[in-house]
Amino acid sequence: MSDPSQDQITAAADRIHAAITQAEPCAPVRDLIGADLDAAYAAQDLNTQRFLAEGRRLVGRKIGLTSPAVQAQLGVDQPDFGALFADMEYADGAEVPWSRMQQPKAEAEIALVLKSGLDSPDTTPSELVRAVDYAVPAIEIVGSRIRGWDITISDTIADNASSGLYALGGPTRRLDGLDLVGAKMVMRRNGRPVSYGAGAACLGSPLNAAIWLVRKCASLGAPLKAGDVILTGALGPMVEMQPGDAFSAEISGLGSVSLTASKE
Numbered sequence: 001m002s003d004p005s006q007d008q009i010t011a012a013a014d015r016i017h018a019a020i021t022q023a024e025p026c027a028p029v030r031d032l033i034g035a036d037l038d039a040a041y042a043a044q045d046l047n048t049q050r051f052l053a054e055g056r057r058l059v060g061r062k063i064g065l066t067s068p069a070v071q072a073q074l075g076v077d078q079p080d081f082g083a084l085f086a087d088m089e090y091a092d093g094a095e096v097p098w099s100r101m102q103q104p105k106a107e108a109e110i111a112l113v114l115k116s117g118l119d120s121p122d123t124t125p126s127e128l129v130r131a132v133d134y135a136v137p138a139i140e141i142v143g144s145r146i147r148g149w150d151i152t153i154s155d156t157i158a159d160n161a162s163s164g165l166y167a168l169g170g171p172t173r174r175l176d177g178l179d180l181v182g183a184k185m186v187m188r189r190n191g192r193p194v195s196y197g198a199g200a201a202c203l204g205s206p207l208n209a210a211i212w213l214v215r216k217c218a219s220l221g222a223p224l225k226a227g228d229v230i231l232t233g234a235l236g237p238m239v240e241m242q243p244g245d246a247f248s249a250e251i252s253g254l255g256s257v258s259l260t261a262s263k264e
Contacts, residue, residue, distance in 0.1 A: 008033060019102075044158055059084050059085060059086045060084040065079045092170060096141065105143075115131060117228075138166055140234075143162060144162050189245055201236065241261050242261070
């Protein structure tokens with residue numbers, strides 16, 4: 001397929017936006033943009049700008065595809081990212097409206113909150129560490145506007161990296177003394193363990209994922225800012241959600257987080 005035209009990129013963004021506003025999954029967008037990652041990010045950005053114009057507020061980014069197994073499944077060798085808006089965050093222990101979810105799945109991860117911005121495409125790991133205010137456990141409710149999760153890398157990027165909603169837990173922890181690589185995670189659904197993992201499953205370390213994101217965003221002219229949330233990527237397999245499901249996750253050395261899906 002030749003390079004996608006601007007009309008095709010816009011059509012991909014429009015298809016996904018309609019799926020969001022109508023709460024009805026759509027066909028994949030790879031028929032419009034192929035496997036062109038630049039076009040996929042351009043489609044994502046069109047919707048990001050549309051949401052900002054509608055009054056939503058950007059508060060950070062999420063990183064996806066941090067698992068080598070998932071990367072292999074989609075035929076890629078890099079993560080991806082999507083935008084986080086203020087209205088996507090719920091408090092620890094909150095009941096999350098089922099109506100706000102689309103084909104939801106839950107995954108547990110480590111979130112980082114920045115105390116200063118990072119605007120260099122060659123940001124160093126030590127600069128990242130100095131910029132992090134604190135780390136907390138998080139549950140992300142990923143979702144797909146693409147019918148049946150029939151996605152390739154370009155589909156998920158265009159669809160805001162299959163982002164959905166999220167909750168941050170506690171307590172807040174400074175990075176000093178934290179073992180983010182060895183941190184063990186267990187996530188429970190309705191009290192039963194359904195997912196296990198560790199920090200090493202996230203590109204070897206959640207900090208590796210974060211430094212990739214910082215550099216990528218800076219190179220695209222949209223650097224991360226003070227106060228931004230970074231969802232660094234799943235520590236274990238994601239798990240399907242049903243109405244009424246209660247999820248909780250514990251990450252050793254870090255803390256816990258929980259949320260419940262409303263029954264309707």
